[in-house]
Amino acid sequence: MTVLPTPDASGRRVIIDPITRIEGHLRIEINVDDRNVIRNAVSVGTMWRGLENILKDRDPRDAWAFAQRVCGVCTGIHALASLRSVEDALAIKIPENANLIRNIMTLTLYAQDHLVHFYHLHALDWVDVVSALRADPAATSTLAQSISSWPKSSPGYFKDIQARIAKFVGSGQLGPFRNGYWGHPGYKLPAEANLMAVAHYLEALEFQREMVKIHTVFGGKNPHPHWVVGGVPSAINVHNTGAVGAINMERLNLVVEIARRTQEFITQVYVPDLLTIASFYKDWVQWGGGLSSMNLMSYGEFPGRANDTSNDNMGMPRGAIIGGDLSRIHEVDLKDPSHIQEFVDHSWYKYPDEGKGLHPFDGITECDFRLGPAGKIDKDFLTQVDETAKYSYVKAPRFKGEAMEVGPLARLVIGYAAGRADIRQLVDGALKKLDVPLSALFSTLGRTAARGLEAQWAADRLVTTVNDLIANIRNGDINTCATEKWEPSSWPATAKGAGYCEAPRGALGHWVVIKDGRIANYQCVVPTTWNASPRDAKGKIGTYEAALMGTPMADPSRPLEVLRTIHSFDPCLACATHLYGPDGEPIVDVKVV
């Protein structure tokens, strides 16, 4: 087991605010030693919205819509966690079709979100757009054709793309590429690889909007498709009059077609690009690992059969790894008060009894924005936070007292450790191609690669799940929603439930307490709360903080290395910092009927 270095704040302080190309607002403060190696890292969530408090006293059937607005990037997944928590509380059993359609929605999200992350939020950390101007289109074509059979690879095509970039750059108005770290010594790709990546940046931007049409078919729109407690809103009618007003053959064909093209794009563009780029940055298997070689967690996702949360039924298994012991997978129980707890000793919230963690069912939060002695505000400018005191709007969640890393890497490693054949094959294949050992996964590069491999897994499974849906309809099952427990009169006076999910960014849980048909308490602990976590009562550093430690920087004033590692987590800060209710009464245990 690796041991994390102790933070040393004696060196030069460098502040990066805002961290861009993420969702929401994040600030990173680091201390570098005289060789520009990061010796201390501080992750500061800088926004707070208050959704859980707003959810109070609402109709639990409306909760998904509020919860979904936690995040518009991983759109839909919070709605699903919310539905599952309410359905768990009220013991609602959803139809098989609903389960399949929800899986299709989530798989689509995985593929699309990972794709957008790789090309539009992360790629510019590895790809020098300006260098693409020097590329030889013919050589680029040769490169592209050597790694993939993707048809858009002719020299003429790359020449056109290059001309387009040249025109753009030549205008002197660089738009989103303005002030980028172009020419930074950290960029290692040959010009041709850069040109190919820029071409695919544009293609992916076009294609991602095709992928989400699956959400539009079943949920009416994207971002923020519609859902419903008890199933899915879209009815199925494939045989009869009026089918044009429901999910019919034409709609299913559209989904089949997009699923197929998604698989094609990810297999022929995303994964080859990823492996090609990775092969030039193999030095990045040394840095950014942080907690990944120690503590990883997943709640499990993609139940094969409806209403069965057993681990065998999950496409991505549930579990936790502690201390890097891959031979032992710990069970994770969202309702066990000793498993998941949140601390606020270093968060801008207050507990009556600080130093103690609280399970989400008993969660409290009251905004308490104040800085420690070393923190400074100059008029309306926050110069520096003090990590020895409160310093972030993100709480510090801990699993059995440990900070955990969640996300695609955690899922793949847990799946790998659990001996899932599909995951082993996927991971081993990529490791072999890059000629690196399994331990290479525990790094910035490994995290980025895991996301791409998972996108491949999701796209493959998307195709089969769509087939499963059609097969189920062919077997005569067209139910999409269970309505027996729709009316509040059919509910118990009090109930509480937990909704698990694996969001693209990692383990996501929603906890709901329902009293007299209304929400009495609502709590979310989201992936970025785990990853962007500040220190806890015992001073254990958070996941981002751990990952940044020890990374050498070429030029701390152009913090490309920090962006690489932070982006490898795909941060989503609106998720992490939405708020927890101000009323903190421990909720008396109630029987779930």
Place this chain on the structure above:
Amino acid sequence: MGYQRLPDDGDLPPQRIFDWPCRAWHWINALLVVVLIVSGYLIGTPLPSSSGDTSSLYVMGWLRFAHLASGQLFALGFLFRVYWAFNGNQYSWQLFLPTFWKKSWTDGFWAQIKWNLLLLKLAPRYVGLNPVANVIMLVLFVLPSLLTILTGFAMLAEVTGHDSWQYFCFGWMVSIFGNTLDLHLLHRLCLWALVCFTMSHIYIAIREDAVGRQTMVSTMLSGIRQYRR
């Protein structure tokens, strides 16, 4: 003039109170209110789904037609009634303006309350509206009617669009509330206020006829009020 309590004792000659436009308005209005309440209720809470050929069915369509048509007549009637308050006889403005600042009015108000609480043996007799009826009409009829007309036209402006005269005249209602769902809520509450008014109005009128000492229902038909001892 207008409100006047009559002596408790002795025979009183019949009085002409409601002129014919007033009476005509009353009965037309009564009919419109019934149509509006029924159709309005069914628009907000529709009948069970109809089955059959969509192109030949027009259930909601007719309900909305009935509601919108009678609503606009109701508004015209209301306008007319306001006009008639100034141009009708001496009793015609009572509906809109209780003379609560006059002692005779407050005395009459308390007397009528006592009578309604069955504390008086002899029913008070009036020319025109009695003070309690006056208040009920203002609170449960005139104000809800006004609000219902305003919200109704503001909602009609939604149908006719931003370039319509309805939006020009009533669009400010939308700005007040922001979300036009509030207009529907207010409109619905007015519906229930009118239901409550109709119930109490009919009961009190019939009761006065039966046990009071002055005619009510027939007065609204003939315009002439007869008094008993």
Place this chain on the structure above:
Amino acid sequence: MSILTRSKRVITTAEVMESRGINRREFLGFCSMMAVMLGLGPEGSGKIAQAMEVKPRVPVLWLHGLECTCCSESFIRSSHPQASDVILSMISLDYDDTLMAAAGDQAEAIVDEIIRDYKGNYILAVEGNVPLAHDGWNCIVGGRPFKSRLQETARHAKAIIAWGTCAAFGCVQAARPNPTQATPISQLVEHVPVINVPGCPPIAEVMTGILTYMLTFDRLPDLDRQRRPKMFYGQRIHDKCYRRAHFDAGQFVESWDDEGARQGYCLYKLGCRGPTTYNACSTIGWNDGVSFPIKSGAPCMGCSEEGFWDRGPFYERLQGMQQFGIESNADMVGKAAAVGIGAAVGAHMAVSVAKKALQGRKDNASDEGNPS
């Protein structure tokens, strides 16, 4: 690289094309293609050509306050024009936290540069809103409260586009009890026109449509009383809903997944907000027109309307009136009042009849006692 140093004199798009060997004829061909793409017809082509010859691309600063980034995500879903064309050819998206390459100091420097070089000539696009509670420290960007950043950039903007219901009306974080005092943009900005583009999120093509309208016609769109562009927010979803015929016929989905749902009947009884929602969902549709919530069987939530979060429950036609107790609405309150009055009338009638009977007996008794 010299090409990257910001030149004081901004080069027009036409000049760029010329320097890249694109001749006049090809340039005009490009303009007419753009005109067709924008649906402007043949006369539009000249306008575009002129715009490109004389104007540098308009700088856009796209700020993020309290939000969920769904507006940005929607924007990149635009199919006509494609988001990449908007970003690369129509505007100069110089600052956008979600897409920009630069971070930290390099990102913050851009804001100052744009304000300095394009005073009064840039568009400020705002996604999300401003928390005023806790002195504005609930949203910190570049070390400063978002409030200061907004006011500083708004002051010199040519116009402000408030993307989404957050920026336009407050949206979810402003829902009861609004713990951060989230405040819409138009309430914090003076002297600069604000265009509200509500929706959670707005439709992608509506977003790009409004931007390209401003660039093409060089004017702000006509706005309604709530500062929404009339062209996209002038009509209700209900007015143009393809299920409207079922509404008029009285054919409704009574409960989820019933026969009506499978027939695509009207979702009014499941609380559809189409009749009170101004948006283009039922016409333009979502994601290249593939569907919109009603078409997928989900009642409209009214996400582009002010305060829609506090007008629930979403699956009831009548909004809740929690002040009268949980699960209350206007009908329940009204029925309770009517029943109350009915009961009072009944009781009153019973008591008067009883009293009358008693009185009658007494009168009869006294009559008998005093024969005349």
